[in-house]
Amino acid sequence: MKVKKLSVTNFRNYKNETVSFGENTNVFFGNNAQGKTNLLEAVYLFSHGRSHRTKSDNEMINFGSDFMKLCLEFSDADRDYKAVLQLSKNGKKSISINNVPITKLSMLMRYLNVVMFSPEDLQIIKGAPQIRRHFLDEAISQLYPVYLKRLISYHKNLAQKNNLLKKMHFSENISGDMLDVWNEQLSDDGSFIMKYRADFIENLNGYASEIHKEICKENLNLLYTPSVDCDIIDKENFYKKLSAVSAREIENGSSLYGIQRDELRFFIGDKEIKNFASQGQQRTAVLSLKMAQTELIADVRNEYPVLLLDDIMSELDLDRRAYLWGKIKDKQVILTCTDLDDTKDGSVSDIFEVVSGKVTKREE
Template sequence: MRVKSLSVSNFRNYEKETVSFCEDTNVIYGNNAQGKTNLLEAVYLFSHGKSHRTKSDSELIRFGADFARLSIEFADKDRDYRAVMQLLPGGRKSVKINNVPITKLSMLMRYLNVVMFSPEDLEIVKGAPQLRRRFLDEAISQLYPIYLKRLISYHKNLAQKNSLLKKLRITGKTDDAMLSVWNEQIAEDGSRIMEFRRDFIDALTEFAKQIHYNISGENLKLVYTPSIECDIISKEVFLNKLEAGKLREIENGSSLYGIQRDELRFFINDKEVKTYASQGQQRTVVLSIKMAQMENINSVRGEYPVLLLDDIMSELDISRRSYLTEKIRGKQVILTCTDADTAERTGSTKVFYVNDGRVREEQ
């Protein structure tokens, strides 16, 4: 997979700019707050349909402008694509790929695969469980659009169920026929989502374990801890748990069980990373899982994703940096840094200098 060029107008601090990328390493450097991350964000938008750092699309429109327009040319192993995106105030957005309107996020995600790695990703191991679920959801959706469909359907039904639970608690009723209707649908989607998560974590673990060992000599383990504990995942098990917990959920006035409470845990040499690992060890775990994600995409799709590395080289020590440099060889990488010297260059590396929303390619 590779991105050939990106054009942005009225996007973030860019008025109008076009960048042509090479198929190897692309180094984007410049001082703080000049627009480096904004370029990665633009590429990411086309793969995930949303920004990696904000939920609000209107933030992306340049201050004072009416709308933003982005276009990207990319290719997978079979064909070339040209995608265009318009962002309008109020969060309205339209996307076309090869002139065909894309109406669903799950349709967009199957085209361009990227793996983004930025310093904030440390939160995947350090932060709240919700961030790990988001990591899983984004990573799995990118490979299996049906997962995203299930997820959207699940959350829609969950919201309905929660408002019913709230109502029941207030009125003091102990049941409602609709509760079982929601539970049925939640169990249907939820059990499939659990299977996807389990399989993805298994696949990721295989790669991550090896990568992590090669970098650090330590044993990394990923453990999926679903809210619905079971030996064999099934709709029946899921539904039984929900039905058995009805009264407690009504008392609580909102759902207590389900994939919205799943957890993913990391262990190094059997010690929980979140609690015991040093900052450097935690960063290495993130590096390992991001590299594993890249390998997993290759094993499923038969080609590597585009790697977007936001200012991470400077945070890695020399041995980790050279491991990463070795690992990304032969793949397309777009990386940002403040000091161009931190990035290793090969013959085909392209270097871009970014200053105040202007990009200049260095010869």
Template sequence: MIVKSLFLDNFRNHRDTKIDFSDRFNIIYGNNGQGKTNILEAIYLCASGRSHRTSKDNELVMFNSDYFNINTQVFNNGLERNINIKYLNNQKRQIKINEIPIKKIGSLMGNLYAVLFSPEDLSIIKQGPGERRRFVDITLSQIKPTYFYNLQSLSKILKQRNILLKNLYSKSELVDTIDIWNYKLAEVAANIIIERRKFSEALSEFAQNQHKYISNNSEIITFNYECNFNYQNSDNKTEIMNIYLKLLEKSLNRDISLGYTSIGPHRDDYDILINNKSLKLYGSQGQQRSSVLSIKIAEIELINKETGQYPILLLDDVMSELDENRQKYLMESIKYVQTFITCTNDSKFKNILNNSARYFLIESGSVINCFENEHLH
């Protein structure tokens, strides 16, 4: 999986930026606020269909403009793909793959696999369940488009069921219609639960293999799926559906009172442990950083296992957060991965990467200098 080039037109502070990338390491450097992260954001948008910084497309448009246009050339499994994303005047964004418009964003998944690692990823550990669900959902959606469609269905069904719950508070005669939404919800929920459990088990195994090196065999990391209800660790869709349907029936009066669905995969969580202790509650800052590093490298390996291809890696200002040993370990772990690194100072990479990097100096949303590692000496 290789990104060959990127064109940005009125995206954030990039008015007219064209970049041809190295197949290995790409060092994007410059002072803060110049537009380095915007380049990674655009690539990530082409992979996952979403920005990691905002959910609003109009915030991606350059000031005093009314549109943005992203065009990226990707080599995927020997085939060339051109991914184009356009947005105009608060309209729904348009996505084309090889000039062919796609009707559903799920069709974008699988054309470009990407793993993003930024300082904000500590929120996977430090923040609430929503951050951990988001991390899992984005990765799973890339490698399993059907999972993405199930997530979309879950959101729509929950919205309709919650509307009905609010109406039931004053119109009890509508209660007979709740069974329809319960069944639809249970079917989609079972699909999501099965995939989340499989993903968590696989990620945990890969992360353990990575973390034993980082911790010198002193720590065991586990990434456990915590379903919102006891589904008895079943992998049988029908069994999970039946368990969930009974719980939905039992909680109906409470849900009517609350006005929303209180039980389900939209309230799932993941428990990250070090030596069987909560990393969030008991882990030091160093342990948390090391654990996120292990999880991100595990994410790369998991995508490769599931798809047969290594994803690209986007490192947004994380090298300064890692000590020298962790930096070296990260560089060794991603030797097969096309990598994009943003930083304020490129000098630390000149000896580490030898002749395998291309450097881009960014100022005010423009590439003002580009050179290969071999030109440094």
């Protein structure tokens, strides 16, 4: 999978700019706050439909403008694509690929695959459980659009169930008949999601522990700890668990079990990383995780995703950097840094300088 050309209009600190990417390692360098991460964000948007760093689409429209437009030309082994994303201040958003409107996120995810790796990804290890669930959900949705559909359906039903539980908590006159209906539907989608999470984590763990060992000889292990713990993951077992806790849930006024409480845990040997590991060890674990995700995408899609590496070289020691350069040399990479020296130990094919929303390619 390759991205070829990106054109942006009124996007973040860009007015009008076009960038043509090389097929291998593209480096965008420049001082802080010039627009490097913004370019990665633009590419990421075509893969995930939303930004990797903001929930509010409007934030991305250039201050003072009332719309933005992005065009991305990319290709996979079979064909070329031209995608267009437009967003206006009044909240209207449209995406099309080869002139066909994309109306659902699950449709968009069939096309461009990217893996983003930035310093904030350390939060996958250190941060709150929902950050790990978000990582899982994005990674699995990217490979299996049906997962995203089930996830949306699950959360819709969960909101309805929580609404009812809250009402029942405050008043004895509210009928609980619908509780069983929500539990049935949650069990159907929930067991489906659990199976996908369990399989994905098992496969990811296979690659991540192998890669981690190559980098630093330590034993990395990923462990899925589902909230609904059962030997066989199926709808019946899920439903039994939910039914068994109904009285407690009413008392509590909200749901107690379900995929919204699952955990993904990281271990080195038998020790949990977030409790004992150094910054560098945590960073190495995330590096292994992201490279494992890259391999998994290649397994499922028969093509490597485009790697978006935001300012990470400066955070890695020389050995880890050397490892990463080796791993990425045959893939398309878009990498940002503030100091070009950080890339001198790797093979870089195209260099761009970013200054105040203007990109200039360096001709060697």
